[in-house]
Amino acid sequence: MTLGDIAKVLDAKALCGEEMLESLEIDGAFASDLMSDVLAFCAPGAFLITGLTNIQIVRTAQMLDIPAVLFVRGKSPLEDTVSLAKDAGIPLILSSHNMFQTCGLLYAMGVKPTSANSAQV
Amino acid sequence: MADPIHLEYEVAADDYQTAGTASNSVKETLKMLGIPTAISRRAAIITYEAEMNLVIHGGGGKIVANIDEKQVELMTIDEGPGIPNVDKAVQEGFTTAGDRAREMGFGAGMGLPNIKRNADIFEIFTEVGKGTTLRTVINLQ
Ligand SMILES: Nc1ncnc2c1ncn2[C@@H]1O[C@H](COP(=O)(O)OP(=O)(O)OP(=O)(O)O)[C@@H](O)[C@H]1O
Ligand SMILES: [Mg+2]
Numbered sequence: 001m002t003l004g005d006i007a008k009v010l011d012a013k014a015l016c017g018e019e020m021l022e023s024l025e026i027d028g029a030f031a032s033d034l035m036s037d038v039l040a041f042c043a044p045g046a047f048l049i050t051g052l053t054n055i056q057i058v059r060t061a062q063m064l065d066i067p068a069v070l071f072v073r074g075k076s077p078l079e080d081t082v083s084l085a086k087d088a089g090i091p092l093i094l095s096s097h098n099m100f101q102t103c104g105l106l107y108a109m110g111v112k113p114t115s116a117n118s119a120q121v
Numbered sequence: 122m123a124d125p126i127h128l129e130y131e132v133a134a135d136d137y138q139t140a141g142t143a144s145n146s147v148k149e150t151l152k153m154l155g156i157p158t159a160i161s162r163r164a165a166i167i168t169y170e171a172e173m174n175l176v177i178h179g180g181g182g183k184i185v186a187n188i189d190e191k192q193v194e195l196m197t198i199d200e201g202p203g204i205p206n207v208d209k210a211v212q213e214g215f216t217t218a219g220d221r222a223r224e225m226g227f228g229a230g231m232g233l234p235n236i237k238r239n240a241d242i243f244e245i246f247t248e249v250g251k252g253t254t255l256r257t258v259i260n261l262q
Contacts, residue, residue, distance in 0.1 A: 035173075036231030039166050040238075044158075052226045056173075059141030060226075063148060063165040065158075080138065 001026055001110065003047070003068050003091060009109050010095040010102060012070065016082050017091025024067055024091065028114040031103050035060045042066065043114035049106075051099055053077035058084045058092075066090070072099045125189040126150065132172055132197075134181035137225055143184045144168040147195070154188065160259060163239040164193050167257050170232040171197040177222045178202070179253060192241075193259045200252035207245050211237060 004021035007014065014021060030042040031049035038048060038060055047068040050057055053075050061069050062084075069085070071077060074096040085092045095102045107113070128150060130143035147168045151161040168184065175182045175197050182199030204210045211233045218228030237243045242258035 033226055034229045034231070035226035036170070036229045036235060039170060040231055040235050044162065050226075054225050055138060056141060056225050056227070059145070059169070062145055063141070063169045064162065 003093070006070070006106060006109075006111065007093050009105055010070075010093075010097060012093045012095040015071075015077065015092040015094055016086045017068070017089070020068075020089075020091045021093075026068070026111065028112040029070075029103075029106060030114050031099065038066075039064065041114075046114040049099070049102060051075065053081055055081045055084055057081065058088060058090060061085075061090050062088045068093065070095055070102070072097060072102045125187060126154070128184075128186040128188075130184045132175045132181055132184055134176065134179070134201075135221075136176060136181075137221070140173060140176045141169060144172045147184070147186050150186070151188070151193065156188075156193070156261070160193070160261065163259055164195060166239050167195050167236050167259075170236050171195065171255055171257075173227055174232055174255075175199055175201075177218055177227060182252075190261065192261055195240075195257045195259075197255045198252070199254075203249040203251055203253055204245065204247040205249050207247060211245075 002022055003024040003026050028046040029049055030046045032038050033051050048066050049070045051072050053071055058081055068091045071094045148165045179199030180201035185196040187194040209215050213234045214230040216228050216230035222228040240257035241260045244256040247253040
């Protein structure tokens, strides 16, 4: 499926990178509000679902080559967050559903959870 | 890669806005050098976690990267408060981060364990009241 399919199911709107939605193939996702958790457990290729909207979310995505970020609860990010995402070529989409609803809908449509492969010390 | 590459960046204390810029620059350099993705991903995680620690805990400082054919050496050097108990600090969940860092999604006490997991060599030199140097190495061969 594509990021566009995901946006449709969630009735989510694109905040930037709209032109990439249909071409961006999505396999798995990772959801967290803790950036260190994302840095430890998010598998390569997975997109990020989060309730935080500050600029460090996009930095984290940029560091891990996370292909896209989905914000939940209809919480619009600040201007700088969007402009960094534009520069980095990372599409941002905004879902009005809360975290649980968002993850439930995506799980039901077949988005795979990503394994915590890097978690072993 | 002919000559070794040396990079240095200044990182400001409590600057959550520009934090991560230096790490991204290190990452871009590794990409440009054709370092394999799996390696540059580990380097990115190390640099970014360490940069955030400079911002949140270290009172700012310096990021140094030395890249040659054999290894990627990544260091942070600060003159901040130091770490009283390193054994404790590297345990998952240990944190002294305040509300500001938590609001930004940090302060889970996961950074140093993350860094350690991704490094082939992991060393902390620290003295309370003087500062902290973190040295990590990722082997390329
Ligand atoms: N450069 C530093 N100077 C002083 N203290 C530090 C430094 N780096 C880490 N520490 C101490 O070690 C603790 C653990 O660091 P670690 O990076 O593991 O977690 P954190 O930064 O608190 O949270 P997270 O990394 O999950 O956002 C910190 O809370 C802090 O007390
Ligand atoms: Mg940390």
